[in-house]
Amino acid sequence: MIKTVIFDMDGVIVDTEPVHYFAYHKHFDHLGIDVTDEMYATLTGNSTKNVYQKLKETFGLTEEVEALVQRKRNFFNDAFDEKEDLDLLEGVRKLIVDLYDNGIQLILASSASKVTINRVFNRFKLHQYFTHIVSGEDFPKSKPDPAIFIKAAELSGHAKNECIIIEDSTNGVKAAKGAGIYCVGYTSIHSQGQHLEEADVIINHFDELNSDKIKQITL
Incomplete structure (x- = not known):
């Protein structure tokens, strides 16, 4: 049983995915990297840390992973608190x-x-x-x-x-x-x-x- x-x-x-999507893409724009929707779909289900480890390798980002994670988390938290219909x-x-x-x-x-x-x-x-x-x-x-x-x-x-x-x-x-x-x-x-x-x-x-x-x- x-x-x-x-x-x-x-x-x-x-469904926090729209909030994550907004936060990630706002950060992607800030970083100047082009993450296609196809690539983004492959990242679904990964931890934020592992997402940025992959992006760091793919795009040659110079910032440390923890700094990237924290920046995205800030974008997410701001959007989460403002999204009243969640x-x-x-x-x-x-x-x-x-x-x-x-x-x-x-x-x-x-x-x-x-x-x-x-x-x-x-x-x-x-x-x-x-x-x-x-x-x-x-x-x-x-x-x-x-x-x-x-x-x-x-x-x-x-x-x-x-x-x-x-x-x-x-x-x-x-x-x-x-x-x-x-x-x-x-x-x-x-x-x-x-x-x-x-x-x-x-x-x-x-x-x-x-x-x-x-x-x-x-x-």
Whole structure:
């Protein structure tokens, strides 16, 4: 029986991608580099640190990665605070509360920084539902490397076959499968250009899931 649900954050719980897109491209303009939408799509699911490590190599940027990350984070924080219409994705709060009320453990495993995760969790009062938060900034490699999900499963205290992962990105699904954990692919209207075919099941709305259906998943 499934005892733990591991959530990604961006594109699954909240759509901060437009805010990230704005912040990144404002910084790209500041740096004078041309990051195409095709290249940007390949960066989805990576930690900010690993994004800038790749951009530093690709474009020969001279600034240190940490300085680049902080500058982008400043752009993001300013935009996040000003975006009044930012909300949780439709149906996800109902699912989170249902799982919590029915004794299913919730863990967050997101490539986002701890600062960004806390901004989201504080704004939408989500801390009470999750036993653990795992941030991609604590790992040398981003998704599709499975390390973040392996760690989340270890923190759950349950076997991998008692856990599932909800992901919306190509890299996230690959990481979930690389960790050997059942993956629900969520087709988000906000996650364009992502390929979820490797997921065990694909949903288009969170009303397709509830605690009873999740408990009945057989691996």
